[in-house]
Amino acid sequence: MTNWRAVIIGFLVATVVGVLGVAVPGIGQLAAGLFGGFVAGYIAGGGLLRGFWHGLLAGALGGIVAGLAIAFIVGIVGWAGGPLGGALSGIAGIGIFAVVVLVSFVMALESAIAGAIGGVLNANPESSRSQTHTRY
Known part of the structure; x- marks a missing residue:
């Protein structure tokens, strides 16, 4: 099941880093996708494939929003x-459509790889949730 909270937070991290990364063209946007995907994968946790999926969604969402802008x-x-x-x-x-599609694929792929790393580092998805919401 998709953890949309992780995807949205990863997308927001990628957006903020991307805006700040405008000062360093190319590298700033690359770092944005990596950071956003890693955060999405880490928050979702659960291992390699779960992290990959959440990083991919966060990166794809970023590509769609950039294309619309x-x-x-x-x-x-x-x-x-x-x-x-x-x-x-x-x-x-x-021509812009072709470039946006290419950028979206690259951003989604790099975010997915970083998300897989984040998912591996947080193999237990329950560890990222607050214990105050647990009912006894």
Whole structure:
């Protein structure tokens, strides 16, 4: 079963590190996917495959959000440019779509690998939960 809390926290970590990593182009985004995937896998725990799955989901979510943000920006620029700008942004959109798909795959894959490492380091998923919510 998917631990969506782990996925969302991993995605948020990747987003924050990615925003801070803009100062170091390329390396900052690579580190964002690694940190986010590791956190998602570690929080989910349960071993290699469970960590891999949660890291993959956190990275894929990051890729989808980044793609939507880029599409929104290109759409606004095209809208502001009138009919000619709309046509040019439509043409550019095809290339941007290809780049976003590639970036999403890379981000999801690196997050999945880091998530697998995090899942191995926290092989017991119950250890990451607070003991105050346990009923006796």
